[in-house]
Amino acid sequence: MRLQDKVAVVTGAASGIGKEIATVYVREGAKVAIADLNTEAAAATAKELDPSGERATGVAMDVTNEQQVDAGIQQVIDRWGRLDVLVSNAGIQIVAPLVEFQLAQWQKMLAIHLDGAFLTTRAALRQMYKQNSGSVIYMGSVHSKEASVLKAPYVTAKHGLLGLAKVVAKEGAAHGVRANVICPGFVRTPLVERQIPEQSKELGISEEDVVKKVMLKETVDGEFTTVADVAETALFLAAFPTNALTGQSIVVSHGWCMN
Ligand code: NAD
Secondary structure, three states: OOOOOOEEEEEOOOOHHHHHHHHHHHHOOOEEEEEEOOHHHHHHHHHHHOOOOOOEEEEEOOOOOHHHHHHHHHHHHHHHOOOOEEEEOOOOOOOOOHHHOOHHHHHHHHHHHHHHHHHHHHHHHHHHHHHOOEEEEEEOOHHHOOOOOOOHHHHHHHHHHHHHHHHHHHHHHOOOEEEEEEEEOOEOOHHHHHHHHHHHHHHOOOHHHHHHHHHOOOOOOOOOEOHHHHHHHHHHHHHOOOOOOOOEEEEEOOOOOOO
């Protein structure tokens, strides 16, 4: 068990990548808060992972809401007494050509991906600094390093997470806190399933071609990355024992991106 009795908060953990990370963390002995906007799904996920409720709990949290983030993180600390790992993972996607993006859509994207990362990080660091230890993991994307058409705010926000992680790495070092970014390629979660018909319409190509010629075109083997691939990386980063690995980004994308 690589995370025995560690306490973790995973945002957006009621679905997709976050849910698999929470599953692997519980399997490895951690106590995990499933923090999500979708309160019912968060509670159901917690129950699925640990029916006794001892090692998994649902926490209602809109990561863009300062009060809800602070209260949610505090709830976890009150319950389990510490906080060792934050996985800032909650995210959405909105695709459109840049000239058609509405300001409200742009702001919503940046609020969830960047305000959410800032607010959860700040709340977590307050506790981690007291303990003099902690690991912060951001869910970036290949879009932290590369660009694609139709994804202006997503690419902008995911690039921004690299900067935030580097600042947390520098400021956190004196307090035993490290910060890193995972950059997955395409993973077949609800977030991606929704994009296939949307991009097919926007680009005027079939759904099959969106998968083959857009999403997986640059991979070395035409394969999707899986939630398990990303969760194993999140386990590696959470369990890593020293500050040697901090301020880094790890790409998990079947070779789509190699830098
Ligand atoms: P998903 O849609 O399956 O899950 C996202 C979860 O986040 C949902 O449970 C949703 O309720 C929650 N959420 C949304 N807005 C929230 C908010 N304001 N506050 C709290 N929770 C909120 O998506 P996913 O594919 O698992 O994506 C998770 C993360 O991984 C995102 O940051 C995404 O950008 C990133 N990512 C996904 C892929 C991919 O191909 N799926 C690739 C790279 C990066």
